[in-house]
Amino acid sequence: MDNSVLLVSPAPHVRASVTTRRIMLDVVIALCPALLAATLIFGYRSLLITALCVAVAVVSEWAFERICKREVTVGDISAVVTGMILGLNLPYNIPLWQAAFGSGVAIIIVKQLFGGIGKNFANPAICARIIMLLSFGGAMSTYAYNDTVTSATPLAELTSGENTTSLIDLFLGKYSGCIGETCALALLIGGVYLIARRVITWHIPVTFIGTVFIFSLLVSGFDAIYALRHVLSGGLILGAVFMATDYTTSPSTAWGKVIFGVGCGFITIVIRLYASYPEGVSFAILFMNILNPYICSLTRKKPFGMIKAKERKAAK
Amino acid sequence: MALFRLNGVHLKHHKNTAKMSPERITTPKTIIIPMSMHIGAPATPVVKAGDEVKVGQLIAEAGNGLSSPIYSGVSGTVKKIDEMVTSVGGMTTTVIIETDGEQTVHESVTPPSVTNREEFLAAIGRSGIVGLGGAGFPTPVKLGADVSQIETIVVNGAECEPYITSDTRTMIDDASLVADGISMLMKYLEAKECVVGIEKNKPECIVSMRRALEKVEGAEVRPLPSIYPQGGEKVLVYHTTGKVIKEGALPISCGVIVINCTTVAAIAKFVRTGMPLVEKCVTVDGSAVTTPKNVIAPIGTPVMDLVEFCGGFSEPPRKVIYGGPMMGIALPDMSSPVLKQTNAILVFGRRDATPPEAHACIRCGKCVSSCPFGLSPCDISRAYAKQDGEALEKLRVNICMECGCCSYACPAKRNIVQTNKLAKGVLRKYQMSKKEAGK
Numbered sequence: 001m002d003n004s005v006l007l008v009s010p011a012p013h014v015r016a017s018v019t020t021r022r023i024m025l026d027v028v029i030a031l032c033p034a035l036l037a038a039t040l041i042f043g044y045r046s047l048l049i050t051a052l053c054v055a056v057a058v059v060s061e062w063a064f065e066r067i068c069k070r071e072v073t074v075g076d077i078s079a080v081v082t083g084m085i086l087g088l089n090l091p092y093n094i095p096l097w098q099a100a101f102g103s104g105v106a107i108i109i110v111k112q113l114f115g116g117i118g119k120n121f122a123n124p125a126i127c128a129r130i131i132m133l134l135s136f137g138g139a140m141s142t143y144a145y146n147d148t149v150t151s152a153t154p155l156a157e158l159t160s161g162e163n164t165t166s167l168i169d170l171f172l173g174k175y176s177g178c179i180g181e182t183c184a185l186a187l188l189i190g191g192v193y194l195i196a197r198r199v200i201t202w203h204i205p206v207t208f209i210g211t212v213f214i215f216s217l218l219v220s221g222f223d224a225i226y227a228l229r230h231v232l233s234g235g236l237i238l239g240a241v242f243m244a245t246d247y248t249t250s251p252s253t254a255w256g257k258v259i260f261g262v263g264c265g266f267i268t269i270v271i272r273l274y275a276s277y278p279e280g281v282s283f284a285i286l287f288m289n290i291l292n293p294y295i296c297s298l299t300r301k302k303p304f305g306m307i308k309a310k311e312r313k314a315a316k
Numbered sequence: 317m318a319l320f321r322l323n324g325v326h327l328k329h330h331k332n333t334a335k336m337s338p339e340r341i342t343t344p345k346t347i348i349i350p351m352s353m354h355i356g357a358p359a360t361p362v363v364k365a366g367d368e369v370k371v372g373q374l375i376a377e378a379g380n381g382l383s384s385p386i387y388s389g390v391s392g393t394v395k396k397i398d399e400m401v402t403s404v405g406g407m408t409t410t411v412i413i414e415t416d417g418e419q420t421v422h423e424s425v426t427p428p429s430v431t432n433r434e435e436f437l438a439a440i441g442r443s444g445i446v447g448l449g450g451a452g453f454p455t456p457v458k459l460g461a462d463v464s465q466i467e468t469i470v471v472n473g474a475e476c477e478p479y480i481t482s483d484t485r486t487m488i489d490d491a492s493l494v495a496d497g498i499s500m501l502m503k504y505l506e507a508k509e510c511v512v513g514i515e516k517n518k519p520e521c522i523v524s525m526r527r528a529l530e531k532v533e534g535a536e537v538r539p540l541p542s543i544y545p546q547g548g549e550k551v552l553v554y555h556t557t558g559k560v561i562k563e564g565a566l567p568i569s570c571g572v573i574v575i576n577c578t579t580v581a582a583i584a585k586f587v588r589t590g591m592p593l594v595e596k597c598v599t600v601d602g603s604a605v606t607t608p609k610n611v612i613a614p615i616g617t618p619v620m621d622l623v624e625f626c627g628g629f630s631e632p633p634r635k636v637i638y639g640g641p642m643m644g645i646a647l648p649d650m651s652s653p654v655l656k657q658t659n660a661i662l663v664f665g666r667r668d669a670t671p672p673e674a675h676a677c678i679r680c681g682k683c684v685s686s687c688p689f690g691l692s693p694c695d696i697s698r699a700y701a702k703q704d705g706e707a708l709e710k711l712r713v714n715i716c717m718e719c720g721c722c723s724y725a726c727p728a729k730r731n732i733v734q735t736n737k738l739a740k741g742v743l744r745k746y747q748m749s750k751k752e753a754g755k
Contacts, residue, residue: 007634008648009671010734012720013641013664014478016325018727020678076675118678118728252681252694301690303712304322305550305562 024077030190037183042092046179050087056103057083064112085125088180092144102128122289145176154233155278170232181235191241200245203257208240211265239281249289256299322688324543330478338610347616348653352408354446356382367394370422384454389594389614391420427590436504443586444593449576452657463506467571473514474547477640480660482597486578487521491528497584510535511556517542545719602662606630620650634669637662642720672729683722693722693732700739705746
């Protein structure tokens, strides 16, 4: 027998079946109900916008990595996820060149310039959305629903106090907003799928949405309908389930996630109620992304049986 | 009892051989006995080429300090004293014995007289017994702890590694030996209580050990969750007694002695019969083995003979492992022998042997949530990349028991536990330079 064929590699010799690609694929699957809802509620252009964002994300990741002579990581599907999330965060009538620009910014500036997957300081889709909001303010805040191009969003209505959308319509997504953010039902199905597949844990979505609910309950003098409107309107559920849970830019311990989620929720509701922007989810997540390294080091687990430096000195 | 449960990973158990009583191997033609099968100094051969040896005869006496004597498991002639490369890369002297197939027992094999602690410890000192769970720590040294410190004996029957069932068989087939060993340990070490920790995936062992321990006062069986690594020393002690072994400390620091169930059986066997540790029950399994079996083989039996006894290879072997798939060591060749602490030989074909390609860390935190000791393996990897000893000290990489949960759970298939091992070296270097600077 030829002994030279034996492979010597470090333990462990068995690995879990989960891979980066499988995790990203699960996120894509979880986003499909929202994409379907966007198509049914707004129209076929939803598909076009999302497909364009995905295509630009994948091509720009591939091109950037080829130009920089890095390992090409398009196969891990993370660029597809970024493109898809950004697409679902855009209004129905966004000019296609603007969507393509945003997707390129997300991948090249926010993700690749910081070193690629796992090294970005903030969520690429969030940053791209904020850059687009600041660059194309008009197009980014003109929402369409039922062909009435300039209808007010339920969030704007909450501020003015003229609520025209029923809670059921809010839950099903029949109102004006970004294409992927309106249908709470579809987003929650995706969220439950992600938790069931153990891709994400409940901590961030529940504490994020819970904080918004409780805070709006408090400021309205316990008006549950008002609080529910806050939860179901705008990008809260999309942000809480799919964007705030981004691995790279959120804490890995349970307590870290709780702090992160509560922080996101608090900033969201403060912006919604007291700032000049009607929506605060993107800014809230970006802000917490920046705080993430501090939350991580503050909430690091205490190793089992650890002796603190002080105790060691005292023992001597 | 433990306040909370330490983390770990759920593995596929693959306990294919759990229902198979061990079979004795036909005596191999040649056996190779390395002088270094334990932690500590290698043993010194007392035989030379041409000497006749019998079963149970001393062939190497313990070296200085921490060490263990070695006995022959076969009768035959010493062919030569040779050298070989060990599985961890060092060199060791070996005694190669050509067997005669007679298996004549040496006249020195008579039951020792044991009436008190001193005689008991002296007997164990001659037995050649080392920790049979895999570590190979000389048992007499462990048992020699001050009796006033010893409160609890924890018997390790967790057998948390996939595939391996040699401890399972010990607890089923030799339950009375284990119970005997436990009463000896409790009596001579003056321990008040004894807990046998067994994973719940081995209900037969729990039943047979409970029955065997009925007459042993103060001894009980504690079923453990089937989550790897229940058999890790600190994990086992915490889950059976609730005691936390501090960083850098031994179990005796909280009054506990941890001992593997097969080691306990070997102790009882030696005290009863005088037969030292010369043979081992080894699980032979893996995708490339035709008929997986539990095999009783003399220590020194080449791996190749074991596989041939199990019907040979079902597909070309690509990886051979000493021990389980989580912590076992991959062997460079098939002539390596069964060691004292070998509890399994696993042989895998191409599909199971090829390690997956590693990708960039996505900071998912699965290594953090799977670590039994609450370490942050991903942060340790980053500190190691920067060779940052100070950060590694803060991250307590020294606490890592190298169980491999982090590497197992990693979706990017990074060799995290290997990085932890390397990071310990960086930490040691940093601490040494800090000490020197302090002088």
